[in-house]
Ligand SMILES: *Cc1c(COP(=O)(O)O)cnc(C)c1O
């Protein structure tokens with residue numbers, strides 16, 4: 001025990017858990033709510049020590065993963081659980097940019113994040129590293145799908161026991177994407193908010209490490225790496241505008257914290273960055289609070305194909321609204337039909353197949369451009385957070401079909417001719 005504390009003192013800059021509302025400070029244990037005011041707890045750091053010990057060079061000399069930013073993350077271990085998570089491509093968009101009329105569009109592509117193809121691998125890598133440090137042997141989560149995949153996979157890698165909870169009506173790819181790692185998988189007959197409530201009770205009675213409940217302050221810090229990486233990949237600069245999806249709102253607020261920390265310790269120059277957020281109309285409590293200029297979230301019952309971001313009572317929603325407002329950004333929602341169009345648009349213009357959350361984000365990006373809320377010359381980064389192969393149901397019936405042919409040249413030629421005729425007809429219809 002004393003040794004663990006010494007290691008922490010020697011190498012880590014995280015100091016305490018601090019209430020976001022009243023500022024009360026707590027030991028670095030597994031807890032997430034303030035005992036005085038019930039506000040959420042957040043990890044605080046010693047920035048003056050970071051300023052002295054971290055440089056662009058020291059980061060670049062680190063691993064080619066999110067752990068190059070280890071000093072900004074709440075882990076004491078020199079050997080965090082590193083399964084190659086992070087350092088996903090930041091793609092300079094050509095064809096999508098042209099289609100939308102933007103000159104400086106970048107796509108942060110976490111559809112190819114390791115190991116389970118969503119940004120959740122970042123938060124889980126931090127949460128499980130911290131869970132191990134705190135002595136947990138069983139880890140768990142309340143998930144909309146991707147989180148269960150990440151927790152099950154990374155727990156398997158780390159040799160931790162794992163029991164994950166999902167709503168029973170998830171996409172087949174999300175269910176299979178957990179089961180393959182052999183966790184205990186609880187499919188709860190109810191929506192995410194009901195799953196979450198059940199998990200809070202289990203966390204109290206079983207002493208497990210729930211990555212997004214009692215370990216939430218550590219877990220959520222992992223999302224800062226989506227801010228750090230973009231700043232580094234832009235050549236140690238901040239963008240002018242970011243667009244990201246919102247479920248609980250955590251990711252959005254942590255990209256903001258990440259940018260600010262890099263400014264605070266002198267790694268990038270400070271400048272205004274607009275923060276815009278994306279929700280599905282069928283679950284848009286944060287967008288509604290933004291639109292109505294409210295300082296509270298009115299919970300909703302989710303009904304959308306964008307299940308991965310369908311949280312009706314978002315824990316960090318109000319902080320997301322605050323950030324969008326004070327940075328001059330916006331929070332918008334789009335219909336399920338627009339989400340499908342968004343998935344197809346990104347695939348056809350950039351060769352990136354994203355899931356429903358990414359379709360939501362692209363559709364909101366388009367909406368913001370059309371409303372004049374993104375200047376064509378702003379350096380804009382759109383965050384793609386998950387992979388389309390996990391939500392295939394969403395696009396069934398909205399994409400083409402293969403041309404089945406005989407293994408003969410004339411069969412091929414005939415089919416090719418028919419498909420070209422069809423294409424011409426479709427074009428004529430478009431032109432009419
Ligand atoms: C969980 C999730 C989000 C948003 O997460 P929050 O931090 O809860 O806002 C976005 N995209 C995908 C694909 C997700 O799985």
Ligand SMILES: [Zn+2]
Nearest residue numbers: 019022034037
């Ligand atoms: Zn408090």
